[in-house]
Amino acid sequence: MSNLHAGMLVAIIALVTLLLRALPFIVFNGKRKTPAFITYLSNVLPYAIMGMLVVYCLRGTEIIMPPHGIPELIACIVVVGLHLWKRNTLLSIAIGTAVYMMLIQLVFI
Amino acid sequence: MIDRYKETGKKKPYLIFALTDETYSLVCSGDVPERVDQKKYFFFVSLFNQCYWIAGSVLGALIGSLLNFNTAGIDFSMTALFLVVFVEQWKSTSNHLSALAGIGISGICLLIFGSDRFLIPAMILITVFLTLARRRLEMQHADKTLVSETEGESK
Structure with missing residues (x-):
């Protein structure tokens, strides 16, 4: 792949991403009142989307073969537990990630 | 947003x-x-x-x-x-239907469509589900707003 080819690919990806991101804001601009259905979705969708993103992050977890997703499970429990306890975002992420890294590098090799 | x-x-x-x-x-x-x-x-x-x-x-x-x-x-x-x-x-909410639907529907789609293709069906099904559950979720939401409004008045 030449530099030009790569550059053009990046440009197209950037343009499409930007257009998709701006589309809802262009369609429902400030002049009209946002339809009640859209407002409803914007109220309830974040909860579902965050659940979906968690599933998305864990999509590659190996359940059937060893280690059967045990490192992921333990690390997730640590993150949720620590966060319920201390409620400190950075702490939960840092300790959770460290635990996961230790588990897959040292325990479940 | x-x-x-x-x-x-x-x-x-x-x-x-x-x-x-x-x-x-x-x-x-x-x-x-x-x-x-x-x-x-x-x-x-x-x-x-x-x-x-x-x-x-x-x-x-x-x-x-x-x-x-x-x-x-x-x-x-x-x-x-x-x-x-x-x-x-x-x-932040007492109604966990949407959060559970997000996990559940995505999980089911992951099993059916596989890890490379489950995201779009999951998004569509989540939207469909929330559309169907609108009456129920909005009623609860209205109840909550009512409660917080009365709480605000009593302060």
């Missing part, structure tokens, strides 16, 4: 540009402190996120090959971020 970003004026094009997954999760979960201007909060969350992103990418490119410890598993930090936001959102 549309209503949240409605009054942002000149900052709006940039806010839309910078609305990544991470920015989105912070903007929709972040309880903006009362003394902080909401528009500024959105703007700086977006800006700092972009700066961290660029700085991280540059740093990674420059010194990534020099790191001599094993970084395997460091990508779990993204999972951890989304989990933390999920927990925060879970605690």
